[in-house]
Amino acid sequence: MMSTYTYPKYPYRISSEQEAGRLVRHPVVVIGAGPVGLTAALDFAARGIPTVVLDDNDTVSVGSRAVCYAKRPLEIWDRLGCGERMVERGISWRIGKVFFEDDLRYQFDLLPEPDHKMPAMINLQQYYLEEFMVEECARQPLVDLRWKHKLLSLQQHEDFATLVVETPDGVFSLEAQWVVACDGANSDTRKMVGAEFTGQAFQDRFLIADVVMKAHFPTERWFWFDPPFHRNQSVLLHRQADDVWRIDFQLGWDADPVEEKKPENIIPRVKAMLGPDAQFELEWASVYQFACRRIDRFRHGRVIFAGDAAHQVSPFGARGANSGVQDVDNLGWKLKLVLDGLAPETLVDTYHDERALAADDNIANSTRSTDFITPKSAMSRRFRNAVLELAQEHPFARPLVNSGRLSTPTPYLASSLNTPDEDAFAGLMAPGTACADAPVRVDGKDGWFLGLLGGGFTVVTFGEAPLGEVRAGGIAAPVLRIGIDAADAKGRLAERYDGADGTTYLIRPDQHVAARWRSFDPDKIQGAITRAIAA
Amino acid sequence: MLHILPADAHRHDALIRSPNIPDPDGFYEELIESQRLLTDEAAQLMNCKLILLLANHVGDRAVLTQALKAAGGAVK
Ligand SMILES: Cc1cc2nc3c(=O)[nH]c(=O)nc-3n(C[C@H](O)[C@H](O)[C@H](O)COP(=O)(O)OP(=O)(O)OC[C@H]3O[C@@H](n4cnc5c(N)ncnc54)[C@H](O)[C@@H]3O)c2cc1C
Numbered sequence: 001m002m003s004t005y006t007y008p009k010y011p012y013r014i015s016s017e018q019e020a021g022r023l024v025r026h027p028v029v030v031i032g033a034g035p036v037g038l039t040a041a042l043d044f045a046a047r048g049i050p051t052v053v054l055d056d057n058d059t060v061s062v063g064s065r066a067v068c069y070a071k072r073p074l075e076i077w078d079r080l081g082c083g084e085r086m087v088e089r090g091i092s093w094r095i096g097k098v099f100f101e102d103d104l105r106y107q108f109d110l111l112p113e114p115d116h117k118m119p120a121m122i123n124l125q126q127y128y129l130e131e132f133m134v135e136e137c138a139r140q141p142l143v144d145l146r147w148k149h150k151l152l153s154l155q156q157h158e159d160f161a162t163l164v165v166e167t168p169d170g171v172f173s174l175e176a177q178w179v180v181a182c183d184g185a186n187s188d189t190r191k192m193v194g195a196e197f198t199g200q201a202f203q204d205r206f207l208i209a210d211v212v213m214k215a216h217f218p219t220e221r222w223f224w225f226d227p228p229f230h231r232n233q234s235v236l237l238h239r240q241a242d243d244v245w246r247i248d249f250q251l252g253w254d255a256d257p258v259e260e261k262k263p264e265n266i267i268p269r270v271k272a273m274l275g276p277d278a279q280f281e282l283e284w285a286s287v288y289q290f291a292c293r294r295i296d297r298f299r300h301g302r303v304i305f306a307g308d309a310a311h312q313v314s315p316f317g318a319r320g321a322n323s324g325v326q327d328v329d330n331l332g333w334k335l336k337l338v339l340d341g342l343a344p345e346t347l348v349d350t351y352h353d354e355r356a357l358a359a360d361d362n363i364a365n366s367t368r369s370t371d372f373i374t375p376k377s378a379m380s381r382r383f384r385n386a387v388l389e390l391a392q393e394h395p396f397a398r399p400l401v402n403s404g405r406l407s408t409p410t411p412y413l414a415s416s417l418n419t420p421d422e423d424a425f426a427g428l429m430a431p432g433t434a435c436a437d438a439p440v441r442v443d444g445k446d447g448w449f450l451g452l453l454g455g456g457f458t459v460v461t462f463g464e465a466p467l468g469e470v471r472a473g474g475i476a477a478p479v480l481r482i483g484i485d486a487a488d489a490k491g492r493l494a495e496r497y498d499g500a501d502g503t504t505y506l507i508r509p510d511q512h513v514a515a516r517w518r519s520f521d522p523d524k525i526q527g528a529i530t531r532a533i534a535a
Numbered sequence: 536m537l538h539i540l541p542a543d544a545h546r547h548d549a550l551i552r553s554p555n556i557p558d559p560d561g562f563y564e565e566l567i568e569s570q571r572l573l574t575d576e577a578a579q580l581m582n583c584k585l586i587l588l589l590a591n592h593v594g595d596r597a598v599l600t601q602a603l604k605a606a607g608g609a610v611k
Binding site: 379382390394396 | 580583588
């Protein structure tokens with residue numbers, strides 16, 4: 001196998017506390033430096049929390065894992081200083097094609113809405129994603145990223161936890177007011193707190209291969225159901241950076257994972273697909289069985305779970321890393337307010353309420369996709385094939401084709417942190433929804449609306465405001481006046497937020513709508529802030 | 536031709552359970568005849584397509600759920 005990528009080896013360093021044999025209590029310790037743990041570190045540090053990250057390894061994710069990242073996670077990474085680099089390095093795509101047997105049955109266009117900074121979707125190998133974040137962590141003085149630190153055990157106390165960690169220099173202990181477990185689907189931390197992790201494993205296997213080729217294929221997502229080169233199974237072809245292509249071969253339950261992983265068995269499959277003359281080299285291959293599972297509670301005492309440690313989904317729809325990143329986006333500001341004594345500890349419990357809802361939504365979506373791709377009975381296979389055959393001629397059948405519903409954020413419409421609308425609004429920006437971006441102009445310079453949010457609570461008002469900030473308890477929310485502090489460069493803010501003179505939004509630190517009104521009422525804003533911090 | 540609509544035909548929220556096909560014997564014959572030359576497997580696939588086409592034609596989610604129940608499906 002060849003390699004287009006050289007895995008970095010990050011240096012292990014002994015920590016001063018281990019060296020000195022000193023027991024130190026940290027505000028937050030993150031377990032695991034995968035995409036979710038790294039995002040957590042950057043988010044927490046951006047909010048002013050000194051964050052220790054422990055990872056048992058010393059490099060990035062090895063082999064073929066995540067490929068597609070959606071707009072909302074890209075916006076989060078952009079806030080954390082690495083989104084632009086990911087988009088630059090990644091491959092943007094819009095067109096998806098669906099084939100059944102010998103023929104193209106239909107194609108779709110993601111048709112991204114214009115005037116958003118971030119694209120609807122990019123493709124990028126997971127190792128690049130992690131590498132960029134590791135580099136960003138090195139620039140953040142509040143992030144203390146420690147390689148070759150394996151969590152061995154954990155003990156919970158009233159308001160902190162004690163962690164026993166193994167490094168090349170031996171075993172030592174440290175304490176944390178909060179532990180954020182981002183140690184993946186096989187989370188050791190989850191076992192240490194005795195949490196349940198239940199759901200279903202799908203009776204199917206997939207060969208996931210990364211292939212290097214200069215291909216004539218366009219930059220599109222191609223999905224085959226039952227193609228002539230791989231009968232009775234599905235195949236997905238997707239482009240990544242560096243002329244690396246991802247190919248997923250569905251193998252069925254009876255396939256032997258050890259045999260299937262051998263290059264001499266993979267290469268004929270790829271040749272059958274690409275044709276006998278195709279020039280390619282295999283970079284990596286793994287065989288997976290996919291599952292959908294969720295932890296019972298996202299918080300166990302002082303330990304909070306995020307990413308794959310909290311929920312596992314089959315990859316159809318690219319919801320794994322995408323949703324894990326949104327977990328920590330939801331958590332960071334809550335932890336900061338609780339650590340600062342500005343919000344009650346119950347605010348942390350709303351992390352479970354909001355993100356368990358999102359996890360259930362993601363699991364439901366990827367289970368539906370899996371049921372379409374791997375029908376569980378002869379009858380459900382007939383329905384699946386009927387949909388595919390009808391799709392070519394009859395437009396009605398196309399929305400029924402499910403080769404993965406690509407990740408979009410789950411709005412927290414019923415969250416207890418929302419202040420319900422008392423005025424009428426059109427559009428999508430109901431309380432609990434992630435804010436839509438839009439182009440703005442500030443001091444004569446072009447910029448983006450989301451770039452003006454996310455430091456803390458923000459009051460956004462269309463037109464004049466009686467105050468420069470609204471205070472509630474120890475929280476100060478600055479007022480951003482659209483049309484004065486920032487111009488609505490293309491009118492998209494008014495359109496997306498149904499904004500008219502006086503329209504006022506309270507935005508949470510994670511860029512979600514907390515409340516909105518048709519006029520600026522400081523008392524109501526204050527009440528909504530109090531509600532949004534569970535006080 | 537005089538075509539009298541059944542009383543509940545205009546109510547979009549209820550599955551029509553009273554006779555609504557003007558030519559029941561003719562329709563039934565056409566249905567059976569349309570599959571006469573098909574193998575069991577081909578007929579099953581055709582039935583699936585037929586269900587999907589008709590479901591889309593009905594379009595009303597509540598009515599579709601009622602139909603699934605009336606047909607004996609395990610519907611919550
Ligand atoms: C084939 C495939 C395709 C996928 N495609 C997509 C996609 O397109 N888009 C998408 O969003 N997601 C996708 N995913 C899912 C994505 O890879 C995961 O959701 C993501 O890696 C989860 O990140 P994480 O940080 O939660 O966990 P992980 O990436 O698993 O990271 C966990 C980290 O914790 C460390 N660790 C574990 N135990 C300990 C311990 N005891 N002490 C210290 N450190 C520890 C590990 O070394 C690791 O670095 C795909 C997955 C697969 C398998």
